[in-house]
Amino acid sequence: MTVPELADKQTTNGLDHPKSNGVRSNSWQQPGTSAADFRSDTVTTPTHAMLQSVQNVLLDDAWNEGGMTAFERHLAQITGREAALFALSGVMGNQLAFRSHLTRHPMAVLCDKRSHALLFEAGGIASLTGALVQSVMPRNGLYLTLEDIKENVVLEERGDVFHCPTRLIHLENPLGGVTMPLDEVRRICQFARQHGIKVHIDGARLWESVAAGHCTLPEICAEADSVTMCFTKGLGAPVGSILVGSDDFIVHSKWIMKSIGGHVRQPGIVTCMAWAALDEAFGRDPNGSEAVLLRKSHENARRIAEVWEELGGQLVLPAQTNHVWVDLSAAGISPQEWVKQGEEWGLRLRGPRMIVHYQITDEALDRMTGFLRHILSDSRRHANGRIKNSQDFRNMYSSY
Numbered sequence: 001m002t003v004p005e006l007a008d009k010q011t012t013n014g015l016d017h018p019k020s021n022g023v024r025s026n027s028w029q030q031p032g033t034s035a036a037d038f039r040s041d042t043v044t045t046p047t048h049a050m051l052q053s054v055q056n057v058l059l060d061d062a063w064n065e066g067g068m069t070a071f072e073r074h075l076a077q078i079t080g081r082e083a084a085l086f087a088l089s090g091v092m093g094n095q096l097a098f099r100s101h102l103t104r105h106p107m108a109v110l111c112d113k114r115s116h117a118l119l120f121e122a123g124g125i126a127s128l129t130g131a132l133v134q135s136v137m138p139r140n141g142l143y144l145t146l147e148d149i150k151e152n153v154v155l156e157e158r159g160d161v162f163h164c165p166t167r168l169i170h171l172e173n174p175l176g177g178v179t180m181p182l183d184e185v186r187r188i189c190q191f192a193r194q195h196g197i198k199v200h201i202d203g204a205r206l207w208e209s210v211a212a213g214h215c216t217l218p219e220i221c222a223e224a225d226s227v228t229m230c231f232t233k234g235l236g237a238p239v240g241s242i243l244v245g246s247d248d249f250i251v252h253s254k255w256i257m258k259s260i261g262g263h264v265r266q267p268g269i270v271t272c273m274a275w276a277a278l279d280e281a282f283g284r285d286p287n288g289s290e291a292v293l294l295r296k297s298h299e300n301a302r303r304i305a306e307v308w309e310e311l312g313g314q315l316v317l318p319a320q321t322n323h324v325w326v327d328l329s330a331a332g333i334s335p336q337e338w339v340k341q342g343e344e345w346g347l348r349l350r351g352p353r354m355i356v357h358y359q360i361t362d363e364a365l366d367r368m369t370g371f372l373r374h375i376l377s378d379s380r381r382h383a384n385g386r387i388k389n390s391q392d393f394r395n396m397y398s399s400y
């Protein structure tokens with residue numbers, strides 16, 4: 001097996017990294033450590049535009065609270081909501097929403113069993129709100145439907161003191177790269193409104209759903225009581241998330257944020273980078289028409305998924321946005337072996353989930369194709385036969 005060397009000069013997908021004459025290059029001028037890193041879309045490096053924005057803020061006004069306020073106004077405007085709150089992380093955005101919405105015991109949060117808020121937020125729902133979690137595995141294996149909700153919700157109006165009433169429905173969109181159809185979100189939110197139940201949407205990667213044409217920002221943000229979105233995933237910023245909702249809700253959330261130390265003294269230095277990242281990867285159009293970089297990364301993800309399937313591999317989830325979930329057990333390869341072999345091909349991998357962000361280079365994509373071909377043409381694995389059962393979601397997610 002021969003592995004091609006990564007060339008010195010790399011090209012990115014649509015991003016302009018100016019080469020400087022005679023100046024030592026760094027990862028801000030050309031693809032850096034993220035060029036062949038498929039582990040996550042959080043591994044991207046800040047771009048030239050982001051760093052330039054910091055320089056401008058520092059020259060202008062290091063305190064620059066005004067910069068954050070303007071950014072929040074911009075987010076409220078493109079999502080069509082009254083107010084927005086900049087939070088240091090997506091976890092903080094979600095947890096502020098839970099804490100702010102959930103004020104009357106007994107109370108329960110109904111959510112997908114695979115939710116980030118349930119699995120990867122250090123049990124914040126329990127410790128910060130004291131709510132019970134009612135977790136549900138969607139019957140279609142992809143996203144929650146109103147039928148799943150109706151089957152598991154506990155309505156307060158039943159007046160049955162034995163049960164814990166659902167006071168908040170928590171949706172994650174997209175989840176594992178799979179988007180919820182807007183119609184389903186609408187059905188669930190309408191049901192929730194009829195029964196006095198709040199809805200929070202964890203839209204850490206909502207930009208991706210919008211870029212892929214599944215909905216517009218205002219369409220989906222109009223449905224829920226609150227929505228969180230991250231700048232640190234596909235958009236590539238180093239810090240920050242946004243929480244949007246009504247004026248009252250945001251005022252309350254701000255109070256909670258202060259009480260847990262989330263208030264930032266000089267926010268301009270981080271919000272400027274988040275704004276530059278948003279403009280660069282998503283653009284200013286709430287319909288996502290300017291999200292060229294995101295759409296390119298979706299195309300690349302789809303291409304990887306197609307190659308895998310053409311070679312006889314199976315997918316665990318459809319590649320609708322920037323995630324590609326490959327069924328490693330069906331291919332007869334352990335996650336450890338997958339990662340190790342990937343390294344030999346100069347690819348950074350982590351379990352069955354690959355994320356294709358916009359800083360992945362064309363060269364890395366070529367390597368990926370070669371790698372997949374190598375993996376699936378291994379005669380030992382064919383001899384072992386393919387295991388038909390897909391891994392359990394919980395196991396898959398444990399390799400995040």
Ligand SMILES: *Cc1c(COP(=O)(O)O)cnc(C)c1O
Binds near residue numbers: 090091094116232
């Ligand atoms: C990344 C992510 C978050 C936020 O996590 P952070 O660790 O704060 O970045 C929340 N929800 C989902 C679905 C995510 O992918």
